[in-house]
Amino acid sequence: ILYLEVKNYSKVKQLNKLPGPPALPVLGNAHQVGKTPSELLNKLFQWWVESDHGNYRVLIGPYRNMVVSDAKDLEYILTSKSLIDKSDIYDMLHPWLGTGLLTSTGRKWHTHRKIISPSFHFKILQNFHVDMNKNSNKFIEKLRKVSQHDSIFDFQDMTHYLTMDVICDTAMGVHINAMDHHDHKLVQAFKDMCYNINMRAFHPLKRSNLLYRFAPDYPKYCKVLKTLQDFINEVITKRRETLKLETMEGEENEFSRKKQAFLDTLLSSTIDGKPLTQEEIYEEVSTFMFEGHDTTTSAVAFTVYLLAMHPEIQRKVYAEQKQLLGDNFKDEATFQQIADMQYLDMVIKESLRLYPSVPIVARRTDKEYDINGFVVPVDTTINLFLMALGYNEKYFPDPYRVDPERWCATKRSQNPFEYLPFSAGPRNCIGQKFALLEVKTVVSKVVRTFEILPPLDELASTDGYSRHFIGLSQAEQRERLPNPSKYDPILSAVLTLKAENGIFLRLRERP
Numbered sequence: 001i002l003y004l005e006v007k008n009y010s011k012v013k014q015l016n017k018l019p020g021p022p023a024l025p026v027l028g029n030a031h032q033v034g035k036t037p038s039e040l041l042n043k044l045f046q047w048w049v050e051s052d053h054g055n056y057r058v059l060i061g062p063y064r065n066m067v068v069s070d071a072k073d074l075e076y077i078l079t080s081k082s083l084i085d086k087s088d089i090y091d092m093l094h095p096w097l098g099t100g101l102l103t104s105t106g107r108k109w110h111t112h113r114k115i116i117s118p119s120f121h122f123k124i125l126q127n128f129h130v131d132m133n134k135n136s137n138k139f140i141e142k143l144r145k146v147s148q149h150d151s152i153f154d155f156q157d158m159t160h161y162l163t164m165d166v167i168c169d170t171a172m173g174v175h176i177n178a179m180d181h182h183d184h185k186l187v188q189a190f191k192d193m194c195y196n197i198n199m200r201a202f203h204p205l206k207r208s209n210l211l212y213r214f215a216p217d218y219p220k221y222c223k224v225l226k227t228l229q230d231f232i233n234e235v236i237t238k239r240r241e242t243l244k245l246e247t248m249e250g251e252e253n254e255f256s257r258k259k260q261a262f263l264d265t266l267l268s269s270t271i272d273g274k275p276l277t278q279e280e281i282y283e284e285v286s287t288f289m290f291e292g293h294d295t296t297t298s299a300v301a302f303t304v305y306l307l308a309m310h311p312e313i314q315r316k317v318y319a320e321q322k323q324l325l326g327d328n329f330k331d332e333a334t335f336q337q338i339a340d341m342q343y344l345d346m347v348i349k350e351s352l353r354l355y356p357s358v359p360i361v362a363r364r365t366d367k368e369y370d371i372n373g374f375v376v377p378v379d380t381t382i383n384l385f386l387m388a389l390g391y392n393e394k395y396f397p398d399p400y401r402v403d404p405e406r407w408c409a410t411k412r413s414q415n416p417f418e419y420l421p422f423s424a425g426p427r428n429c430i431g432q433k434f435a436l437l438e439v440k441t442v443v444s445k446v447v448r449t450f451e452i453l454p455p456l457d458e459l460a461s462t463d464g465y466s467r468h469f470i471g472l473s474q475a476e477q478r479e480r481l482p483n484p485s486k487y488d489p490i491l492s493a494v495l496t497l498k499a500e501n502g503i504f505l506r507l508r509e510r511p
């Protein structure tokens with residue numbers, strides 16, 4: 001025991017060479033991280049400010065953490081071929097997602113990444129685009145209803161049902177119709193599971209799968225987990241049977257599709273000549289269901305929020321739509337037209353700079369690493385603070401100014417590791433093209449149909465600045481935003497960035 005204590009002491013001593021908040025014995029900084037995901041995010045930014053916008057260390061009980069926000073160090077970590085193990089925080093996802101692409105490592109991750117990559121070939125994306133368009137049209141109908149009489153409503157909540165429908169259609173080839181049935185058991189189970197994981201992530205006891213068994217909410221969690229597992233397993237089994245029937249008899253039923261869903265790619269894939277097992281397919285489908293809807297909800301909702309707050313930017317997005325679609329303004333935009341929406345691209349980039357759907361990702365050191373001269377001990381969690389990049393004056397001058405033009409190709413020649421909403425290197429986001437296609441398809445349709453307004457007229461920006469001054473000291477935040485509104489989205493984050501209190505807007509139908 002003494003040996004272990006001494007070993008641990010030397011690792012902590014090494015990490016303590018970094019700046020970081022003063023830590024208590026045993027607890028470390030666990031008592032300072034806050035009780036909600038928004039408090040946690042604020043704390044991470046506060047420590048970042050106190051560390052002079054550089055890397056720092058945090059000790060959470062026995063867990064040693066390094067928080068990295070320096071672009072050079074991020075480049076080292078993300079391009080490393082060996083530093084690819086996910087941190088223990090992802091273990092919480094194991095009962096639900098098993099070891100799918102997001103959570104696996106080593107040979108399994110390698111082989112699966114290879115067989116899954118072709119699922120995002122542009123021909124397949126074109127097929128997925130049909131589902132995206134269909135669901136966007138329905139979304140517009142839903143928005144028409146809730147926005148009547150200038151009503152203020154939670155756009156983020158509405159978006160969640162849309163992205164769930166898109167991911168079920170494309171990943172499994174099954175339409176659950178979440179937009180009509182908010183109380184569908186799968187919809188509720190999804191929401192409950194995402195909430196559960198966010199809340200557990202920074203609870204020192206509930207974070208461990210073993211100790212969580214003794215928590216009062218464990219039975220409810222098991223029920224939710226079973227709902228998700230049963231549903232997805234049933235879809236896989238039925239789809240497998242249908243595929244067999246189709247090949248034998250050319251028959252079709254409700255589970256058969258002319259279009260290829262992600263699940264179909266998996267069913268027809270082999271590794272070393274053998275098909276994937278039911279469990280492997282379950283893990284990958286579940287991973288896509290999770291990664292593919294919570295992230296896009298955040299991206300769509302924050303982009304539309306930016307347009308509501310910045311009418312001048314919205315006007316330019318609208319003008320581009322008019323110019324590209326001309327006489328077919330009310331129709332669905334084609335795959336090519338979506339690709340041509342360059343100003344909208346810049347707006348989405350700016351939105352992901354300020355509101356990245358995945359604000360932080362984490363790795364675990366399997367051995368000692370020398371990262372640009374700083375030695376990181378084995379078994380340390382490295383938190384890659386992607387969101388901090390967007391607020392760093394060194395990388396983005398005047399960072400609180402919302403300015404899509406900063407993404408203009410002629411103005412910009414930047415180190416790619418200064419902007420990482422989709423991460424980078426071998427473990428970057430495999431769904432990036434899918435995500436951007438979906439966000440553009442939805443936002444384009446919303447902006448063509450409605451004028452997007454803030455919940456109260458006076459909240460619209462007149463000076464081009466954001467209302468989020470996260471990354472400044474508390475005093476500076478109060479000075480920059482002396483009159484906060486109850487409608488200002490409270491940013492919260494563990495796995496994905498959300499507005500804890502919703503994103504409230506109004507929509508007015510365009511003539």
Ligand code: HEM
Pocket residue numbers: 101102103113287288291292293295296299356357358361362420421422423426427428429430431432434435436
């Ligand atoms: C705006 C939307 C999205 C953003 C900002 C985003 C961002 C990210 C980031 C930062 C990672 C790295 C995570 C890590 O290292 O822990 C990641 C990984 C991943 N993403 Fe996305 N994502 C988005 C949408 C999607 C979609 C739509 C899908 C699937 C359809 C998807 C599937 C995945 C998968 C499977 C991984 C794990 C890849 C691996 O480890 O090999 N993502 N994403």
